[in-house]
Amino acid sequence: MALVRTALPDAETVASAAALFGVLSDPSRIRVLASLMVTDELCVTDLAATAGMRESTTSHALRLLRTNRVVTARREGRTIYYSLADEHVRHVLHDVLAHAQHADDN
Amino acid sequence: MALVRTALPDAETVASAAALFGVLSDPSRIRVLASLMVTDELCVTDLAATAGMRESTTSHALRLLRTNRVVTARREGRTIYYSLADEHVRHVLHDVLAHAQHADDN
DNA sequence: TGGACATATGAATAGGTATACAGATATACT
């Protein structure tokens, strides 16, 4: 057991992994990310429209995603284009969405 | 935009993906899973010890993980051995933990 | 059967979080 314990990731790593998962644990944010998986780059207004949520909600969601480096932002004039931060994010999303599709949950 | 919308996963899939992420979004549960990543099979008592939490908390955590098919259980006498449900889970955990290690969060 | 060990459950409390509305900032254009 002691051996296992020393092999565990440190508290900081665990905490930020948990935070990352937490950011992904919301249907609204997943819809936003799923939109970005198919279109690569979208502005807040369009993300709100495709994900079916208010722009305020979308903006709040995007801030969380941004500060946790799940998406990146690029400004062009007054509109801001968002995209997935890296392939890493794409893989995890793909894996979990695929897994979720087959699960006749509970 | 309409095109994007039709390409999005259905509500049920999104909901269960969110649920899965939610289950993973807790430090205690991550420690439990990290233990299982290095040891493959552990009982509740040992998981509680390595993850540094009470057995009750561990049991509650394992129930969540079990009902969301993140871990599987195998009984042997009065002790129950838990392990990761599949390689899928292992990959996601590995990806996110790796990502978390490099992130000088916020 | 009775006692010990392993795990599970119920319920309560404390803390966290998503969403909405209202209003603020920032950029563009005339």
Place this chain on the structure above:
DNA sequence: AGTATATCTGTATACCTATTCATATGTCCA
């Protein structure tokens, strides 16, 4: 400067969740 558009922020409310203690269930062995 003033107006319109795009995005962001503060705040409140309503909901969700993690942990704990106490207790229950299940399994073994004498």
